[in-house]
Every structure is written in C-alpha cells, then in structure tokens.
Amino acid sequence: MKGPELIPIGGGGDLRAGKIGANEEQAGEAFGYNDVVISLSRAQTVGQGVPGFGKIDGVSEAYAFEFTNEGNEANEKRLAWDGQVPHSVKTGPGGVSPLRFHVHFYTGARVPLVDEVVRFEFNRTVVNIGEVLNTAVSTVSVVIPAGLPAHSHFLGPLVEVVKPDLVESADMRGLIRRKSSDALDTYEDSIWPLYNDPHMQLNKMGTSGV
Numbered sequence: 001m002k003g004p005e006l007i008p009i010g011g012g013g014d015l016r017a018g019k020i021g022a023n024e025e026q027a028g029e030a031f032g033y034n035d036v037v038i039s040l041s042r043a044q045t046v047g048q049g050v051p052g053f054g055k056i057d058g059v060s061e062a063y064a065f066e067f068t069n070e071g072n073e074a075n076e077k078r079l080a081w082d083g084q085v086p087h088s089v090k091t092g093p094g095g096v097s098p099l100r101f102h103v104h105f106y107t108g109a110r111v112p113l114v115d116e117v118v119r120f121e122f123n124r125t126v127v128n129i130g131e132v133l134n135t136a137v138s139t140v141s142v143v144i145p146a147g148l149p150a151h152s153h154f155l156g157p158l159v160e161v162v163k164p165d166l167v168e169s170a171d172m173r174g175l176i177r178r179k180s181s182d183a184l185d186t187y188e189d190s191i192w193p194l195y196n197d198p199h200m201q202l203n204k205m206g207t208s209g210v
Contacts, residue, residue: 035197036083038172040065043079046175051077056106056192057151064106064192067178069185078121078177081196085126085170090203096166097201099126101158103142103176104197108189109150116144119185122158124174128167139179144187158196172198 041064045051051065067077090097103120123137142156163170176196179185 033199033201035195035199036086036172038081038083038196038198040079040081040176040193040196043081043176046078046080048074049076049078049177051079057109057190059109059151064194066190066192067105067180068190069180069188070178071181073181076177076180078175079193080173080175082171082173083198085166085168085172085200086202087168088202089166089168090201091167092203094203096162096164099161099163099166099172099198099200101161101196101198102155103158104153104155104194106192106194107144107148107150107152107154108191110189111150112144112146112148112187114146116146116187117184118142118144118156118187118191119179119182120158121177121179122174123176124159124161124172126161126163126166126170126172128165128170135174139182141184153194161198 041053043065045065049070051067053065054063056062056064065077065079070076085099101122101124105118119139119141121137121139123135125133125135127133138159140156140158142154144154148154158176176193178191178193180187
C-alpha cells in the first residue's frame with residue numbers, strides 16, 4: 001500500500017504560491033506577516049492596581065481582566081505579560097522584522113458620541129539569548145471612534161520595536177497599564193484587555209535544525 005506523499009521542504013516542492021527551495025528566504029508569497037498572540041487573560045497581576053477578573057461587563061460568559069477608569073494613579077490597573085520571538089521571524093541579510101505591538105480589548109456598554117481616548121503605558125523588553133536585561137517605556141493613545149457599538153472588540157497600536165540584531169527565541173516581557181488618571185484619557189468606561197500582540201514578518205516555518 002502506497003503511503004502518503006511527502007513534500008520536501010528543504011529540497012524543492014511547493015507550498016501555497018511560493019516555492020520552497022534551498023533558500024527559504026526567497027519564499028515569495030508563501031510567507032508574510034503574522035501576530036504572536038500574547039493572551040492578557042493569562043497575564044500576572046502585580047503590585048497595586050490589581051484588575052478584577054470576571055465576565056466582560058457582566059453580560060457575557062466570556063471572561064477577562066477589567067481595566068476600570070481610575071482617577072488616582074496609584075489605582076490604575078496593570079498586567080505583566082511575556083512571550084517569545086518565534087523561530088520563524090525574519091532575520092539575516094535581507095533585513096530584520098520590526099515588532100509592531102498592538103492591544104486588543106472590549107469596550108464598555110456606552111456608545112461614545114464623540115471620539116474618545118484610552119491611554120496606555122507600555123513597558124517592554126526584547127532581549128536575545130546572552131544579552132543583558134533592558135527595558136523601555138512609552139505612553140500612547142488609542143482613539144475610540146464616535147458611534148462605536150457597545151462591547152466592541154477593538155484594537156489600537158502601542159509601539160514599534162526595531163532591534164537590528166533580533167534573533168529567534170528572544171525574550172519579550174513587560175507591563176501594560178491603563179493610564180486612566182492621565183488628563184488625555186477621556187474614555188469614561190472600563191475596558192477589558194485581551195491580547196498584546198507583536199505583529200512581525202515571518203520568512204520560514206521554523207528553524208532548519210532540531
């Protein structure tokens with residue numbers, strides 16, 4: 001009985017529209033961009049400002065942490081997150097992929113009549129194996145557009161990390177915090193953060209070695 005046909009990855013064979021040959025960097029349309037999903041439902045609470053975990057606005061059997069609208073900076077809600085750069089990230093002579101972090105969240109029950117702003121403080125570190133721990137922080141605004149329906153799944157950009165020497169298995173971790181006491185944060189409702197994803201370019205399915 002004839003067994004299943006095996007498609008060679010390193011020695012010729014097609015995969016979708018791009019041809020996979022000895023040089024996987026030239027894969028063409030076979031590879032593109034993807035997110036490394038970092039779930040904030042599995043994140044850790046730290047210090048003050050611990051968010052509650054429960055039903056999203058009390059109306060769903062879906063659960064997440066709640067970032068309430070706090071006027072006192074000490075009570076601002078925050079979560080620690082972590083992840084790892086995949087083996088498939090684009091590196092090498094053709095250029096290194098930037099890491100474009102963005103945040104997904106659910107909005108509250110109110111439909112905003114005008115554009116409103118959620119402010120985030122985003123601490124992050126991206127450290128290759130053998131490097132020393134380092135951190136950076138940015139405060140960014142995500143605009144909630146007027147008329148957005150209640151309980152919408154929404155996303156907004158955080159920061160772009162450009163690390164010329166980025167390699168596979170680099171450690172990614174940090175802290176995401178809603179800066180609701182900031183005067184620029186005009187969104188009055190809670191939000192429910194879901195994911196903190198770095199969008200990156202991939203040039204292969206994984207490393208060629210074990």
